[in-house]
Each structure stands twice: as structure tokens, then as C-alpha cells.
Amino acid sequence: MNEKFEQDQAIETLRNSAKPARAPKLDESILESASLTTAKPSLMSRLNLSRRATGFSLAGVAASLAGVAVIAGSVLNPQPTFTLELGASAPQGSNKSLMGEAADSKIGGLSYWPGASIEIDYVAGEDLSADTGSGSIYEFVNNTTAKEFSAAIKRALKISGGFVTETYDVETPNGTEKVTYFNLQSGAVNVYFSDTNGALSFNYSNGNAWVMGECVKEETSAEMPDVTYCVENAPVKADLPTDKEAIEQALELFSGLGLETTPDDITLNRFEDSLYAFAPIKVDGKSTGLSWDIAWGNTGKISSMNGYAVDAVKVADVSTISAKDTVKRMNDYRWMASGSAELYQTASVISSRMSAEVMPTEGDIQEILVVKATETQGIIYDANGKMFSVPSYALYAENEDYALVYVSVVDGVIKLPEPIVWPQDDMLEPLGKTEVNK
Amino acid sequence: MNREQFIATFREHLPAVSKFLVRRVARDEVDDLASEIFEIAWRKRDDFTEGSELAWLYRIGGFVIANHRRKEAKRGLWLPLLDVDATAPSAESLGLANVSVAEAWSKLKPSDRNILALSAFDGLSVTQLATTLEISANTASARLGRARKKFAEYLNSDLSD
Numbered sequence: 386m387n388e389k390f391e392q393d394q395a396i397e398t399l400r401n402s403a404k405p406a407r408a409p410k411l412d413e414s415i416l417e418s419a420s421l422t423t424a425k426p427s428l429m430s431r432l433n434l435s436r437r438a439t440g441f442s443l444a445g446v447a448a449s450l451a452g453v454a455v456i457a458g459s460v461l462n463p464q465p466t467f468t469l470e471l472g473a474s475a476p477q478g479s480n481k482s483l484m485g486e487a488a489d490s491k492i493g494g495l496s497y498w499p500g501a502s503i504e505i506d507y508v509a510g511e512d513l514s515a516d517t518g519s520g521s522i523y524e525f526v527n528n529t530t531a532k533e534f535s536a537a538i539k540r541a542l543k544i545s546g547g548f549v550t551e552t553y554d555v556e557t558p559n560g561t562e563k564v565t566y567f568n569l570q571s572g573a574v575n576v577y578f579s580d581t582n583g584a585l586s587f588n589y590s591n592g593n594a595w596v597m598g599e600c601v602k603e604e605t606s607a608e609m610p611d612v613t614y615c616v617e618n619a620p621v622k623a624d625l626p627t628d629k630e631a632i633e634q635a636l637e638l639f640s641g642l643g644l645e646t647t648p649d650d651i652t653l654n655r656f657e658d659s660l661y662a663f664a665p666i667k668v669d670g671k672s673t674g675l676s677w678d679i680a681w682g683n684t685g686k687i688s689s690m691n692g693y694a695v696d697a698v699k700v701a702d703v704s705t706i707s708a709k710d711t712v713k714r715m716n717d718y719r720w721m722a723s724g725s726a727e728l729y730q731t732a733s734v735i736s737s738r739m740s741a742e743v744m745p746t747e748g749d750i751q752e753i754l755v756v757k758a759t760e761t762q763g764i765i766y767d768a769n770g771k772m773f774s775v776p777s778y779a780l781y782a783e784n785e786d787y788a789l790v791y792v793s794v795v796d797g798v799i800k801l802p803e804p805i806v807w808p809q810d811d812m813l814e815p816l817g818k819t820e821v822n823k
Numbered sequence: 824m825n826r827e828q829f830i831a832t833f834r835e836h837l838p839a840v841s842k843f844l845v846r847r848v849a850r851d852e853v854d855d856l857a858s859e860i861f862e863i864a865w866r867k868r869d870d871f872t873e874g875s876e877l878a879w880l881y882r883i884g885g886f887v888i889a890n891h892r893r894k895e896a897k898r899g900l901w902l903p904l905l906d907v908d909a910t911a912p913s914a915e916s917l918g919l920a921n922v923s924v925a926e927a928w929s930k931l932k933p934s935d936r937n938i939l940a941l942s943a944f945d946g947l948s949v950t951q952l953a954t955t956l957e958i959s960a961n962t963a964s965a966r967l968g969r970a971r972k973k974f975a976e977y978l979n980s981d982l983s984d
Contacts, residue, residue, distance in 0.1 A: 391975050391979065394975075395927075395971070395974055395978045395979070396943050396975075398921070398978065399919075399924055399928065399978075400940075400943055400944070402919045402920055402921040403917040403918055403919055403944065404920065405917030406846055407845065408838065408841035408842040408844070408853065409841055409845070409850060409853050409854065410837075410841070411838070411840065411841045411853075411854065411857050413830065413834060413837070415858050415861055416830045416833055416837075417830060417863035418858065419829075419858065419862045420826040420829050420866065456837055471858060479853075481929045597961060599964065602968070604948075604949060604964075610970075615961060615965075617964065617965070618961075618965050620963075705928050721826035734933040753902035774901075789887050
């Protein structure tokens with residue numbers, strides 16, 4: 386029997402089997418009350434603006450990896466601005482600092498919901514350690530120029546075309562600064578460079594790496610009757626590289642473009658129609674929290690790749706607070722850091738949904754028990770937008786596998802910024818000055 | 824969009840929102856959740872494009888329901904990213920009288936139930952599905968096609984047992 390007919394019959398059976406929806410009649414006063422609600426800037430909006438103010442660019446964070454939560458950390462953990470100043474000498478365990486007391490920034494737990502204010506009280510579980518420790522702070526420093534890096538990437542990924550330079554004015558704590566982006570577009574291929582934060586990064590994507598099967602059924606919509614949409618595509622068998630081939634290719638590209646890595650450091654995540662690999666930028670044998678990554682689409686071609694042309698340079702050895710004490714910092718967003726890719730491999734979070742907004746009830750207080758803490762290096766930014774890797778803890782709530790990362794460096798080493806004030810409604814318009822550099 | 828325009832625009836969607844909610848939550852929760860949906864719609868009124876209001880309301884509704892269920896389950900607000908697909912109506916909430924239909928429906932993945940419910944019961948077109956689920960029209964059409972196929976397979980398999 387015709388497949389479409391069978392499906393139509395099945396849906397009709399479904400509809401007929403359901404009881405009629407006896408929905409209550411909603412009074413129009415709901416709309417009147419709703420329209421009396423006062424809009425408030427969301428915390429997420431404020432933190433997004435803070436990232437812009439420090440020159441942090443999301444360009445290097447590829448949200449194009451469907452179904453993979455790895456990149457979510459950088460985007461979901463907004464960065465605090467801070468002035469990192471260290472004592473003239475910082476011997477092991479020394480916490481000498483020139484900083485004063487951090488401002489009281491308690492604003493309750495971090496709420497991603499716009500408008501409503503929710504207080505979250507994080508509580509350390511009994512199993513968390515009360516031991517202090519030590520670690521190192523690293524600064525990410527460019528190890529090449531944007532021009533040289535872009536030329537290398539063009540060669541490695543066989544990209545033709547010229548780069549366009551775009552310059553924007555961005556307001557930072559130090560005043561108005563110019564931020565330059567390098568962009569290359571060649572057909573479906575797009576390479577986007579960012580030279581902000583003192584960390585040169587690139588983001589490559591290729592729309593041709595994905596194909597959809599031939600359309601086998603089209604429909605029109607009531608809104609646009611003269612436009613047809615495909616409602617059914619023929620399945621496409623993915624032509625992905627084997628694990629061995631993927632690691633070899635990743636290794637060749639990563640190493641060839643400047644990342645010191647080995648096959649053992651490359652992690653693969655395979656899905657039905659895509660493949661993803663990442664390798665951490667390491668220093669002293671451990672992950673700094675930054676990674677390079679590469680993904681393949683169902684054609685077997687590389688669909689995206691992201692990397693940083695940086696060296697991690699140690700700037701200080703510091704003492705760290707315990708996991709238990711780090712949990713106390715969870716009520717202050719300014720201590721948040723970005724987590725490394727390794728933390729999010731199996732987390733049940735999908736980055737593409739991070740823009741979702743849900744309205745909780747105003748005034749709710751939620752207590753969340755933190756049951757697990759692992760030492761890690763988190764990524765934070767200073768007031769000049771420079772990127773640092775700092776000792777942190779990846780903290781997990783009960784029944785959750787998604788980590789929130791908080792800095793565990795002792796008080797006094799990192800000066801916290803003043804709590805963010807409401808942003809202005811109008812964002813800065815880019816200058817849009819362009820030059821072609823080939 | 825001013826207050827009068829907002830009320831005039833969204834008045835016609837009150838019944839659809841009520842039906843959307845009653846298929847997914849208890850009847851006595853519909854009023855409160857509807858209020859939340861329209862409060863968010865008011866705050867985000869500048870984001871709506873003309874003609875897409877219902878799809879947007881359903882999108883907001885998905886998250887409102889997900890958050891509501893999270894609170895009900897006392898899981899706290901750890902994650903800002905809630906599984907909207909998990910808000911798809913269950914066989915029970917749809918009142919599926921036919922056992923085979925109910926079993927086939929229950930076998931579907933949450934994402935398949937979600938898109939199929941939005942299409943079959945809430946009457947969304949592919950364009951509206953794309954807006955509600957924040958995906959491209961092509962992806963919406965592909966997902967809907969897969970969900971329909973899966974449901975038919977499960978149903979026909981069950982009927983032939």
C-alpha cells in the first residue's frame with residue numbers, strides 16, 4: 386500500500402482516537418494583565434553585553450555542531466570582567482595581592498530567565514572536599530599573526546578567495562576600542578577570524594559538507610500558498626570517515642596549524658550522520674580549558690573547524706580554595722568560568738537551545754545540592770579582554786551531568802568587577818569599514 | 824506594538840493557546856500557564872513577525888510547560904536549557920482511547936511526539952513548526968516526515984500483532 390496513504394490513515398486514526406480537547410475559555414483579561422507587565426533587562430542580556438564590552442567575540446565558538454554540547458561551555462558560562470594583578474613575586478602558595486575586598490556582588494543564583502528574579506541557593510554536599518590546594522594561572526598569548534595564520538589555514542583547508550577586514554567600535558572598560566575581524570567567504574565556505582582578547586582564533590564552516598536527500602513530497606502552507614516546502618526527503622546514507630581516518634585527519638590539520646597534540650589527546654564523538662573530534666590545548670601536561678575541534682558532515686567533508694593560535698604562558702602559581710568553599714562562590718556570577726570541551730562530552734545539553742527563555746515565578750528560592758566537584762582549568766577574561774586559564778572546579782548538581790565551572794583561586798588574587806549595571810537599550814552599530822586583503 | 828494592538832492581535836489566539844495547554848497539563852493549570860505565556864509574549868512583542876504570532880506562542884508555551892514541570896518535579900533550576908520536546912502530550916493527556924494507538928504514540932521519541940502533536944492536534948503548518956521549534960523549514964519538514972513515518976510503522980506493526 387502507498388506509504389503516504391498509510392501515514393495519512395495513521396494520523397487520521399490518531400486524531401480520531403484522541404478525546405476532544407475540552408479547553409477552558411480564557412478571559413481576555415489575561416491579555417490586559419500581561420500587557421501591564423514591566424519589562425526588565427535579563428541577566429543574560431547584561432552578561433552578554435559584558436562579554437562584548439571586554440572585546441570577547443563569540444565568533445570562535447562554533448554553535449554549528451548539531452547535537453553536540455561541547456562548545457556550550459564557552460557560551461553558556463558568561464565571563465566576568467576582572468583586573469588580574471599579581472604581587473611582585475608570587476612564590477608557591479603565596480596569596481599576596483594588591484587588591485582590595487571584592488565588592489558585594491551577591492545577586493542570587495545565576496538565572497537565565499528574562500525578567501523574573503530568582504534566588505538560587507547552592508549547597509555543598511557532604512562528599513565534597515574541604516582540602517585547599519594550589520595551581521597555576523596561564524595567559525593565552527598569540528603565537529603568530531592573523532595574516533600568517535589565515536594563509537596557513539587557506540593552504541591547509543584548500544580555500545580560495547580573499548579575506549575581508551571588518552572593523553567595529555566596541556565599548557570596553559578602557560573606552561572605545563576598535564575590534565577587527567577577518568572574514569573569508571568562498572561559496573559555502575566561511576572562515577572567520579577574531580583577533581580580540583589577545584587570542585587569535587578562527588572558525589571555519591562549509592555548508593556543502595551537509596546534504597539533504599532528494600525531496601519526495603512537497604506541501605504548501607496556508608500563510609504562503611504560492612510557496613512549496615519539502616515535507617519529506619529521501620534518507621541520505623552518511624559517508625563519514627572511520628575513527629582511524631578521522632583521527633589522522635584531525636591530527637594532520639591540528640598539528641599542521643600549530644596545535645601540539647597526539648592521537649591519544651584527540652577525542653571522537655560519532656553520531657548517526659556526523660562526526661566530531663576535539664583536542665585540548667595543553668600545558669604542563671594538562672588541559673588549559675581551550676580546545677581545537679573539527680566536525681564532519683554526512684558527505685564526509687569537514688563541516689566546521691575551530692582553533693586558537695596561542696601559547697599558554699604561566700603567569701603565576703597560586704593557592705586554591707576547597708571544593709566546598711568554591712560552592713559558596715556559585716551565588717556570585719563573577720566567579721564563573723568557561724569549562725573545557727572534555728567536561729561536556731556526555732552532558733545532556735544542546736547548545737542550539739541556549740537562547741530559550743522560560744519565565745519562572747518571581748521570588749522563587751531554589752536550593753540546589755552540589756554533589757560532585759572535579760579540578761579543572763577554567764577560562765576567564767580580564768578587563769582588557771585578555772584570556773586566562775585559571776584553577777577552577779567543575780561542579781555538578783544532584784542528578785545532573787552538566788558542569789558549571791567556578792574559579793577556585795584564593796581571594797585577593799583576582800579582583801572582581803563592580804556588579805554590572807543595566808545596559809543601554811541601543812547596541813553599538815558596527816562601522817563596517819572593509820578592506821580586501823589577499 | 825502598543826497595548827491595544829497587543830490585545831487586538833492576540834485575542835484571537837486565546838482558544839488555540841488554551842487547547843494547546845489542556846493537551847499537555849492539568850485543566851486547572853491552564854489559566855496560570857496561559858498568563859505566563861502572554862506575559863512573555865508582551866515582553867517579546869517586538870520579536871514577533873506579522874502572521875507568526877501563534878507559532879511563537881506555542882514556542883513560548885513549550886518552555887513555560889517545561890519549566891512548570893521542572894518545578895513540579897522539584898529538580899530546581901540548574902539548567903537553563905529545558906527539554907521542550909519532553910512537554911509533548913502523552914497518550915494519557917490526549918485521552919487516546921484506542922490501545923494500539925496509545926501504544927504506538929508512547930513508542931515515539933519525545934521529539935517525534937512533539938512535532939507530530941503540533942502538526943496533528945495544534946494544526947501547525949511546516950512554516951509554523953519551523954518558528955515554534957526554532958529550526959529551518961526544511962528541517963521541520965524532514966522531522967515531521969520522519970515522525971509520521973515512525974508513528975505509522977508502530978501503529979501498523981501493533982495492529983498486525
